[in-house]
Amino acid sequence: MAIELLYFAWVREAIGCDGERIEPPAGARDVAALLDWLATQGEGYAEAFADRARLRCAIDQQFTTLDAAIAGAKEIAIFPPVTGG
């Protein structure tokens, strides 16, 4: 099933777009595996996802961890740790 990906802050800048609709590869069970695959899709992706410790994510607008399963997800956002307030 297609997933809407969203990128924020420097993740968005490195990749060069604020989001895209993708069909995840069959083997990708969690967000980390999805990032492994995306990292092969271009230099910007590889750069954005190089250091996983600097990445956070949300599935369907709920914060979660990179080891969260993506089955059934409609929207997955990838971003740096938040800095509001």
Add this chain to the structure above:
Amino acid sequence: MSIRVLVQEADFDIGDELARLQALGGGGVASFTGVVRGGDELAALHLEAYPGMTQRALDDIAAQAQSRFPLLGLTLIHRYGTLVPGARIVLVATVARHRGAALEACAFLIDWAKTKAPFWKQERFADGTARWIEQTATDTDTAAMWDASAEHGRP
């Protein structure tokens, strides 16, 4: 209990917001206003939000404050967009029968808003360069102390 949570580009009027809470009839109104710090050739602070999720996350934080503290009302307004030094970024305000709950809920709300709401700050300098602000350990540690604390009370 009156809860007012806004994510907006526009500025807000602190006086109006505090008067709204005071009218709820408590004994103490507390507030925190976050402002863009000047200096270091900073031209502007850009705040990026996650449309939809940011409002939802702040609503959740407000609901947490409501369940932890005996409040009569709370207001949480967070701006996004490009803000110049001296501009207001965020307002947290609370009203309770007594000052303790108002002050503690206020601290709780800003600590959680800093670490549990999807916003990202970028500093933009006069020479055209820009830098994304990194999350600090102090911010996450302070927010985590509220996680560890009991139903309500100081971290």
